[in-house]
Amino acid sequence: xxxxxxxxxxxxxxxxxxxxxxxxxxxxxxxxxxxxxxxxxxxxxxxxxxxxxxxxxxxxxxxxxxxxxxxxxxxxxxxxxxxxxxxxxxxxxxxxxxxxxxxxxxxxxxxxxxxxxxxxxxxxxxxxxxxxxxxxxxxxxxxxxxxxxxxxxxxxxxxxxxxxxxxxxxxxxxxxxxxxxxxxxxxxxxxxxxxxxxxxxxxxxxxxxxxxxxxxxxxxxxxxxxxxxxxxxxxxxxxxxxxxxxxxxxxxxxxxxxxxxxxxxxxxxxxxxxxxxxxx
Amino acid sequence: xxxxxxxxxxxxxxxxxxxxxxxxxxxxxxxxxxxxxxxxxxxxxxxxxxxxxxxxxxxxxxxxxxxxxxxxxxxxxxxxxxxxxxxxxxxxxxxxxxxxxxxxxxxxxxxxxxxxxxxxxxxxxxxxxxxxxxxxxxxxxxxxxxxxxxxxxxxxxxxxxxxxxxxxxxxxxxxx
Numbered sequence: 001x002x003x004x005x006x007x008x009x010x011x012x013x014x015x016x017x018x019x020x021x022x023x024x025x026x027x028x029x030x031x032x033x034x035x036x037x038x039x040x041x042x043x044x045x046x047x048x049x050x051x052x053x054x055x056x057x058x059x060x061x062x063x064x065x066x067x068x069x070x071x072x073x074x075x076x077x078x079x080x081x082x083x084x085x086x087x088x089x090x091x092x093x094x095x096x097x098x099x100x101x102x103x104x105x106x107x108x109x110x111x112x113x114x115x116x117x118x119x120x121x122x123x124x125x126x127x128x129x130x131x132x133x134x135x136x137x138x139x140x141x142x143x144x145x146x147x148x149x150x151x152x153x154x155x156x157x158x159x160x161x162x163x164x165x166x167x168x169x170x171x172x173x174x175x176x177x178x179x180x181x182x183x184x185x186x187x188x189x190x191x192x193x194x195x196x197x198x199x200x201x202x203x204x205x206x207x208x209x210x211x212x213x214x215x216x217x218x219x220x221x222x223x224x225x226x227x228x229x230x231x232x233x234x235x236x237x238x239x240x241x242x243x244x245x246x247x248x249x250x251x252x253x254x255x256x257x258x259x260x261x262x263x264x265x266x267x268x269x270x271x272x273x274x275x276x277x278x279x280x
Numbered sequence: 281x282x283x284x285x286x287x288x289x290x291x292x293x294x295x296x297x298x299x300x301x302x303x304x305x306x307x308x309x310x311x312x313x314x315x316x317x318x319x320x321x322x323x324x325x326x327x328x329x330x331x332x333x334x335x336x337x338x339x340x341x342x343x344x345x346x347x348x349x350x351x352x353x354x355x356x357x358x359x360x361x362x363x364x365x366x367x368x369x370x371x372x373x374x375x376x377x378x379x380x381x382x383x384x385x386x387x388x389x390x391x392x393x394x395x396x397x398x399x400x401x402x403x404x405x406x407x408x409x410x411x412x413x414x415x416x417x418x419x420x421x422x423x424x425x426x427x428x429x430x431x432x433x434x435x436x437x438x439x440x441x442x443x444x445x446x447x448x449x450x451x452x453x454x455x456x
Contacts, residue, residue, distance in 0.1 A: 010425055010440035013447060016346070018354035019424040029345060042346065044451060049419070050308075050349045051454035055403040056420075057307030058314050064324055065302050068331045072295065144296035148303050218408045218445050239406055 006031075007041050016046055170244045173198050173207055182256055184278035195276050197224075197256045204249035206256075210240050213275060216260055222275070223265045224248075227255040237265040255279045283348050290338040298335055305349060306331075309356045315420040316360040326363050330356040361422045406453050411446035414439060 014020050015028045032039045173179055182197040194212035199205070208224060216222060216239075224235040224247055235256070236247040257277040259269045289297035309330060314323040333355050341351045404412045417423045417432075425443070429436040 046350045048451045053308040056311045058311040060310040141296045
């Protein structure tokens with residue numbers, strides 16, 4: 001098997017999804033280390049699957065995040081508990097030291113009071129320090145939450161804005177009286193396929209709404225043709241997208257048609273594979 | 281936030297980092313889990329387990345070997361598949377198309393959650409039926425390539441070619 005065949009064997013996808021045996025995993029990782037092309041392929045496939053997951057995200061119930069953090073809180077408490085008992089033990093040990101030598105002179109006793117007072121003060125100061133530190137931490141994490149939220153809102157805003165700009169562009173075309181709307185109807189009248197062209201005869205701009213066409217078979221692509229002086233003229237190949245497509249400029253069209261061609265398009269339309277047709 | 285920075289903070293047991301991780305990837309991970317286990321309460325349980333796992337096992341993540349999301353995806357997928365097996369639930373059969381399920385999910389979840397408006401169907405729109413089927417089964421149902429070949433009597437080579445063609449197309453659609 002050559003390298004290209006190996007890369008295209010589906011092993012990389014299976015590697016990313018974690019569906020390989022340990023031996024195969026090592027094989028892929030070994031190849032990735034040796035060949036930058038393999039590493040690149042892995043990266044790109046990772047990005048694709050990540051993008052797919054992002055696009056198909058489903059929001060979980062509102063309380064799940066809280067539940068996770070609650071569970072987290074329980075576990076961290078379990079961990080910190082023994083620590084606390086350890087400190088109290090050492091405190092016990094230190095108080096013991098004070099009581100070991102009880103019968104000394106007055107000065108020693110006085111010194112004892114002073115040191116007890118000092119320890120108390122120290123304990124008090126430590127408690128306060130810990131308290132403020134926790135306060136500071138929670139403020140900091142709140143701030144991070146707000147920053148994250150802010151970032152989310154910015155992203156949503158940008159997505160909406162780009163949608164809006166796209167819609168605005170379409171709106172301008174719809175509202176412009178120089179654009180003629182041409183409906184392309186299905187050749188196979190038993191189907192309900194259609195497409196809509198917006199053509200500006202002056203500026204020669206052509207826009208296409210492909211929403212009424214089925215997804216093409218693999219290895220095929222749709223191609224738009226304009227009939228100019230009785231002859232078909234290529235107006236561009238396209239993939240089905242959920243928006244108005246900007247096609248090639250066309251002069252003096254009398255009709256438009258769409259055929260399904262091998263990927264990359266054809267010189268001349270395949271008449272048997274014509275899906276829709278409409279006269280201007 | 282950059283991946284290295286996020287991983288570093290997770291390793292330092294910074295809860296804000298986990299919160300960030302959840303806000304950014306929770307929905308994507310949940311989408312993957314939900315489509316494998318279908319039942320909402322089970323999916324939520326798996327999601328919770330997955331995030332506990334991310335928190336506890338972040339030291340096992342090796343950034344030389346791939347992206348953080350891939351590591352998260354693998355963990356979530358395995359947890360979801362384990363859950364299916366432990367409950368004796370079966371992966372869904374060929375007859376129920378994924379879009380049917382998704383619309384059932386949509387209506388079920390409608391009251392409490394917001395579904396990403398882009399959705400599975402439109403994300404896979406550029407694929408033909410065969411390619412879409414392979415991606416759905418492998419990626420969203422959690423089949424391995426050989427399981428899929430056996431279950432539906434498709435030669436393994438065909439599964440691989442269709443998957444490959446689908447990935448090439450998806451890459452064009454998804455990675456800008």
